[in-house]
Amino acid sequence: MANKVSVGLLGFGTVGSGVAAIVQQHQQDLLHKLGTEVSIDKVLVKDITKKRDTGLPPDVFTAELDEVIGDASIDIVVEVMGGIEEAKQAIEQSLRAGKQVVTANKDVMALYGHELLQLADTEKQDLFYEASVAGGIPIIRTLEDGLASDRISNLMGIVNGTTNFILTKMKQENMSYEDALAEATALGFAEADPTADVGGLDAARKMVILSSLAYSTEVSLEDVLVRGMDEIRDGDVELASRIGYTIKMVGASQTDEDGIEVVSEPVFLPDAHPLASVNNEFNAVYIHGAAVGETMLYGPGAGSLPTATSVVADVIAACRNLLLEVNGKRQHAPQHERAIKPPDKQIAKYFHRLSVDDEVGVLTKVTAVYSGRGASLASVIQHPGEEEGKAELLLVTHRISRQQHLDITKDLEGLASMISHYRIAGEESV
Ligand code: NAP
Ligand code: HSE
Numbered sequence: 001m002a003n004k005v006s007v008g009l010l011g012f013g014t015v016g017s018g019v020a021a022i023v024q025q026h027q028q029d030l031l032h033k034l035g036t037e038v039s040i041d042k043v044l045v046k047d048i049t050k051k052r053d054t055g056l057p058p059d060v061f062t063a064e065l066d067e068v069i070g071d072a073s074i075d076i077v078v079e080v081m082g083g084i085e086e087a088k089q090a091i092e093q094s095l096r097a098g099k100q101v102v103t104a105n106k107d108v109m110a111l112y113g114h115e116l117l118q119l120a121d122t123e124k125q126d127l128f129y130e131a132s133v134a135g136g137i138p139i140i141r142t143l144e145d146g147l148a149s150d151r152i153s154n155l156m157g158i159v160n161g162t163t164n165f166i167l168t169k170m171k172q173e174n175m176s177y178e179d180a181l182a183e184a185t186a187l188g189f190a191e192a193d194p195t196a197d198v199g200g201l202d203a204a205r206k207m208v209i210l211s212s213l214a215y216s217t218e219v220s221l222e223d224v225l226v227r228g229m230d231e232i233r234d235g236d237v238e239l240a241s242r243i244g245y246t247i248k249m250v251g252a253s254q255t256d257e258d259g260i261e262v263v264s265e266p267v268f269l270p271d272a273h274p275l276a277s278v279n280n281e282f283n284a285v286y287i288h289g290a291a292v293g294e295t296m297l298y299g300p301g302a303g304s305l306p307t308a309t310s311v312v313a314d315v316i317a318a319c320r321n322l323l324l325e326v327n328g329k330r331q332h333a334p335q336h337e338r339a340i341k342p343p344d345k346q347i348a349k350y351f352h353r354l355s356v357d358d359e360v361g362v363l364t365k366v367t368a369v370y371s372g373r374g375a376s377l378a379s380v381i382q383h384p385g386e387e388e389g390k391a392e393l394l395l396v397t398h399r400i401s402r403q404q405h406l407d408i409t410k411d412l413e414g415l416a417s418m419i420s421h422y423r424i425a426g427e428e429s430v
Contacts, residue, residue, distance in 0.1 A: 018308030136306030
């Protein structure tokens with residue numbers, strides 16, 4: 001490597017432009033930290049004619065991937081173009097061409113991370129992906145290095161900035177779902193197609209990445225229970241608040257002798273839980289380790305400069321490994337076989353919101369369904385339903401299995417309709 005490190009950027013959108021800005025503005029710091037200059041020498045974009053305020057020479061821009069990857073002087077390829085198959089191929093080609101690679105792409109890492117990390121090992125290169133989860137929070141490095149000495153038993157995080165932003169705006173400013181989503185999109189938090197954000201898939205992908213690392217195993221996307229924002233019904237936020245809970249879209253996973261359980265879903269969190277006060281596009285990840293106990297990382301989960309900070313931190317790590325000639329020496333092989341917990345071993349308290357006919361004996365019949373499945377109830381509240389002749393029952397169970405929750409839901413058919421249901425999470429932490 002010469003007296004500068006040469007970077008090829010794949011993508012110059014929200015994240016890519018932030019990466020260029022940080023590299024340009026922090027040049028002296030990079031020189032001090034690395035002892036060498038870092039220079040962005042090629043940038044791949046889709047539309048070469050688009051007007052861009054870049055601070056880079058116009059001739060670094062290209063629409064041809066080969067002009068970046070095929071350029072022998074490029075040391076590090078930074079993939080921030082998004083998408084799945086094309087991005088995956090670009091990462092593979094870069095590794096095979098002997099480049100260090102940095103990506104912010106959780107979609108690719110969740111689906112192909114294990115395969116790509118193995119390819120990086122084979123090619124004696126590194127693949128860094130800090131920005132793929134929780135934007136500006138150094139969560140990957142915390143799991144890989146900071147907590148490497150510990151045994152992690154569970155993780156719970158707000159790992160999607162868009163849905164947290166929407167829920168905050170709806171709760172605090174009474175904004176409509178549509179307006180809040182439009183604002184999250186305008187601010188660059190939401191994906192180009194926000195379906196994965198609001199449907200819980202984006203957070204599920206991030207939990208695949210975090211859980212695989214935390215438990216040193218191969219978690220796949222199909223192992224994750226995914227429920228989106230559409231499961232949150234009108235009135236739920238206020239009802240939760242009335243009994244001391246806040247609804248948050250979380251990703252959570254935990255492991256014990258029965259296996260691993262990974263979910264991405266809206267949950268009830270006690271108002272006093274630290275995650276309940278994480279608002280707007282901010283993310284936070286709550287970790288429980290056998291030795292450390294509870295610890296939480298908090299910070300911006302999306303946006304141009306916060307995400308670019310993580311990307312550039314990876315560029316620095318890639319440069320250091322190159323300069324020290326230790327690239328491709330990291331251990332990625334998982335330690336444990338994949339074991340997913342069956343539903344009868346997934347234990348939680350549940351909140352059920354039911355609509356029933358407002359008539360004598362209905363409460364007895366409903367509670368009999370719960371006791372028939374061995375589930376005891378912590379509280380039952382009845383209030384008038386929106387429809388004439390209907391009542392709503394708000395039930396909180398004691399700890400039951402997910403299988404019991406599913407069985408109860410089925411048994412209630414014909415007697416009550418389940419308006420919404422949530423797991424109650426995090427009570428042990430308040
Ligand atoms: P973006 O704003 O849509 O930018 C994508 C960039 O890639 C654009 O410059 C686009 O070119 C270029 N591009 C896309 N497809 C291409 C193709 N086939 N060939 C050549 N160039 C192509 O996306 P972003 O928000 O920066 O996100 C980039 C990645 O970072 C994604 O994987 C995303 O999930 C991840 N991420 C984003 C955030 C965030 O807050 N936005 C946070 C963490 C991680 P044009 O400019 O010509 O259209
Ligand atoms: N759309 C993602 C979010 C971007 O809202 O969290 C960061 O991964």
